[in-house]
Amino acid sequence: MAKELTSRSENYSQWYQDLVIKADLAENSAVRGCMVIKPYGYAIWEKMQAQLDRMFKETGHVNAYFPLFIPKSFFSKEADHVEGFAKECAVVTHYRLKNDEENGGVVVDPEAKLEEELIIRPTSETIIWNTYRNWIQSHRDLPLLINQWANVVRWEMRTRLFLRTAEFLWQEGHTAHATKQEAIEETIKIINVYADFAENYMAVPVIKGLKSENERFAGALDTYTIEALMQDGKALQSGTSHFLGQNFAKAFDVKFTSKEGREEYVWATSWGVSTRLVGALIMAHSDDNGLVLPPKLAPIQVVIVPIYKKMEQLALISKKVDSIVAELKAKGISVKYDDSDNKKPGWKFAEYELKGVPVRLA
The missing domain is CATH 3.40.50.800 (Anticodon-binding domain)
Structure with missing residues (x-):
């Protein structure tokens, strides 16, 4: 079998790249920065997805799905959020192609320009909180505990299979609460769920902690993280849980009537893990002979x-x-x-x- 790997001691980064390709997990696609997840790699992700989904549902969350496209005006409503993602956004400006009669092939139809550009979601806070405005009126509507399994696009310049790609798969939770304390407790509960999954299903040791102000999620008041320890001595951010305060509720005017009859803004969280977990699994356990998969996640x-x-x-x-x-x-x-x-x-x-x-x- 001519599938010899670069050794970890020789070039850890190349060893990782070799292993992903030669173990048939994924490969680069025709679109720069995007990957094709092959059946064996996707089977590992499905195992992760199934267990995480069980854990979310055991803690009272349900799944929903929200649009891939987000009106550009939504991003303008939360200044810190747009600043954090502006440089990574892919933008849709037209809705139609036409045949190029002179040169052959197809071109963008200049007459099909959208009235408002659409952002391909880098994350879904804005579209979801615009929706929550219609779903939440009373304290009886809270807490709202929603998770979404989806793909997102962040136009990364330097990419690596599973670890950093322009498009990736993930889950993103978005919850709404009546009180600040409930939202903080939700944020911490989820980071503990992520740590439990990493340690007891991936068999990967993690460090839980609070991100610095410069590293926290755009639009969050606090960001909790799990950092997974890799064989090369580095830590890999593997999951985050954000306490959003009332920032998005105020930006999208999401209010509820409290038990006391007062109109108040909702408190929010968001949290997510992605196919980066597959990369973490590879780098934490595997050796110069190939993958080393924990039995709970092995296809x-x-x-x-x-x-x-x-x-x-x-x-x-x-x-x-x-x-x-x-x-x-x-x-x-x-x-x-x-x-x-x-x-x-x-x-x-x-x-x-x-x-x-x-x-x-x-």
Whole structure:
């Protein structure tokens, strides 16, 4: 198997890049800064997504979906927020193409200019809080605990697969509360959920803390973070939870009538993790032979490779393996029996080691 990796000691950054490509996790796309997540890489993300979704729902959150496009005027309503994201925004100015009769191909139709430009979401606070204005009138409507699974676009100049790309997948939670204390408690609860997931499912140690004023999320009063520790001695920001105060409620005029009959602004949080977690998983555990995946997140937890000389032997082995496979599946263990005859066992062992399958049986 000609899939030799650059060693970590030689060039840690190149080792990471080699491993992502050679383990078939992802590759660069035709669009600069964007990646194609391949089936094996996406299977890891699906495992993460499923567990996080369970954890969010156990803490009372529900899923919804909001538009990809955000009117430019929405960003003007929260000054700190727009300043933090302005340099990364992708902007839609037209809604139609037309054939280029002179040169062939297609061109943007100059007559199809939008009345107002649309921002492709870098994050969804503005579109969501504009919506919440219609959903929240009374203290009975609170708390509102919403999560969204989506893609976002931030026009990054220097990109690395999973760690920093122009488009990435993530979840973003957006909650509304009647009191400041409730919102602060929500912010801390979620950073603890993220830490629990990182440590008990990813098996990655993290440090929880509060971001400095210069590093906090644009438009937040406080940003809590988990920093995951990598093999090269560096920390990787792996999840953030923001106490937004009443900034977005005031910007979008989201008020409610309190139990005492007073009209008050809502208190807010937002929080998110992304496909960067896949990069963190790779860098925290893997070695010069390939991926090292924790069993809870491995797409294939057990692989069985038969060793035989004659097809009659394979038939006998397969008959015995069938019951083993059934027993493992009954226990909720994902198992693959690789009886393909176009590759030798040695190739298969090396391939499954590269892909980080936790248990490999022959």
